Amino acid sequence: MADYTALLNPISGGGRAAASWAPVARRLREAGAAVRVERTRSREHAVELAAAAAADGSTVVAVGGDGLVRDAACGVVAAGGALAVVPAGRGNDLARTLGIPDDPGALAELLLTTPPRAIDVLEVNGVIxxxxxxxxxxxxxxxxxxxxxxxxxxxxxxxxxxxxxxxxxxxxxxxxxxxxxxxxxxxxxxxxxxxxxxxxxxxxxxxxxxxxxxxxxxxxxxxxxxxxxxxxxxxxxxxxxxxxxxxxxxxxxxxxxxxxxxxxxxxxxxxxxxxxxxxxxxxxxxxxxxxxxxxxx
Structure with a gap:
């Protein structure tokens, strides 16, 4: 069974992360997937949550902007897991570059049917x-x-x-x-x-x-x-x-x-x-x- 752990940044996009995630989560659950939600309190907290979820075999979903995606990626890379992105920030530049759709139905379909692909990352002073x-x-x-x-x-x-x-x-x-x-x-x-x-x-x-x-x-x-x-x-x-x-x-x-x-x-x-x-x-x-x-x- 597909398993997803969503990390929500409460302040992303003026607080719209929860609203962006709700219709995607509903479609995932309707498809039989297990879905959990974790609200991040800090950069360190986001990294820890992502690493723990990835180590458990859950796909980590960063629901927020580029900053949360960066923090989630730190944990996912360390644990060797997989990351997904639901754009809910102000810039969303990485999501745009990756071709991530905004529509909830298209997002859910992407998460359910698309295998992960490998991309490069930068490492600077211990930050991915x-x-x-x-x-x-x-x-x-x-x-x-x-x-x-x-x-x-x-x-x-x-x-x-x-x-x-x-x-x-x-x-x-x-x-x-x-x-x-x-x-x-x-x-x-x-x-x-x-x-x-x-x-x-x-x-x-x-x-x-x-x-x-x-x-x-x-x-x-x-x-x-x-x-x-x-x-x-x-x-x-x-x-x-x-x-x-x-x-x-x-x-x-x-x-x-x-x-x-x-x-x-x-x-x-x-x-x-x-x-x-x-x-x-x-x-x-x-x-x-x-x-x-x-x-x-």
Missing amino acids: VPGNVYAGIDAVATAMINSSRWIPGPLLYRLAPVRAVLSWRPVRYTLTVDGRTRTMRGQTVVVGNSGAYGHGLRIVPPARLDDGLLDVLVVGDGPLRKIVSFMREAKAGTHLRRPEVGHETGREITLSADRPVPLCADGDQIGTLPATVRLLPAALRVIAPEPPAQPST
């Missing part, structure tokens, strides 16, 4: 990250987003970077990718696995969840006044053509800075630089549609 790790002006914007939950998500994700610009000055980063070291003055560094963040921005368009590589995007010391046009281009993925933007791939990156800089992972600050980010290939089993075939080169 399915999406992206980033440091710089976008990390400052993340702090603003998390302190302004009363503003509607789509608007907030566009306003926060502009507000962050007002207090920001460029950083001198030291970046080592697979043993190659360089120093540069810049605005932000993104280590991408999914490549998507900020409520739909394809910040690292070449990134793929299952290609065995991490993608490093560096935004150099360009004019901050152009942040609005940068974000517009990021929605279409054309920002890689900008002269201040660089991109490379690797499997391990060490990043430091000449002053304290916040380090974020999938929507939350997890520390400050320096940090080492490693790729763990095919480390997470997730219930999601198969990705579309990539064009041959």
Whole structure:
């Protein structure tokens, strides 16, 4: 018999996690599945709940946003289990990248009929990250987003970077990718696995969840006044053509800075630089549609 343990973040999406999960759970129970619900109290609690459920053979369902998915993935990877996602947060960028449907009926059908597939994850300072790790002006914007939950998500994700610009000055980063070291003055560094963040921005368009590589995007010391046009281009993925933007791939990156800089992972600050980010290939089993075939080169 299919067995599911739903982790609900009470504050995800303004408190809509329970409402998002109820119709999915009803359909699963109607199909004869065993369904349990656990409400998370903290990041550590979510990791513990996910690890325990996965160790018992239950499919862990993260009902929330990217932060809860990250925390659930930490526990699931440690226990060697399987993860499913019901998008109920503000950004839901990983769910969008995975092609997870919003419709409850389609979600239940996906959970009941689709075998897990393996995706890569990032590991930074002991934290498992399915999406992206980033440091710089976008990390400052993340702090603003998390302190302004009363503003509607789509608007907030566009306003926060502009507000962050007002207090920001460029950083001198030291970046080592697979043993190659360089120093540069810049605005932000993104280590991408999914490549998507900020409520739909394809910040690292070449990134793929299952290609065995991490993608490093560096935004150099360009004019901050152009942040609005940068974000517009990021929605279409054309920002890689900008002269201040660089991109490379690797499997391990060490990043430091000449002053304290916040380090974020999938929507939350997890520390400050320096940090080492490693790729763990095919480390997470997730219930999601198969990705579309990539064009041959």
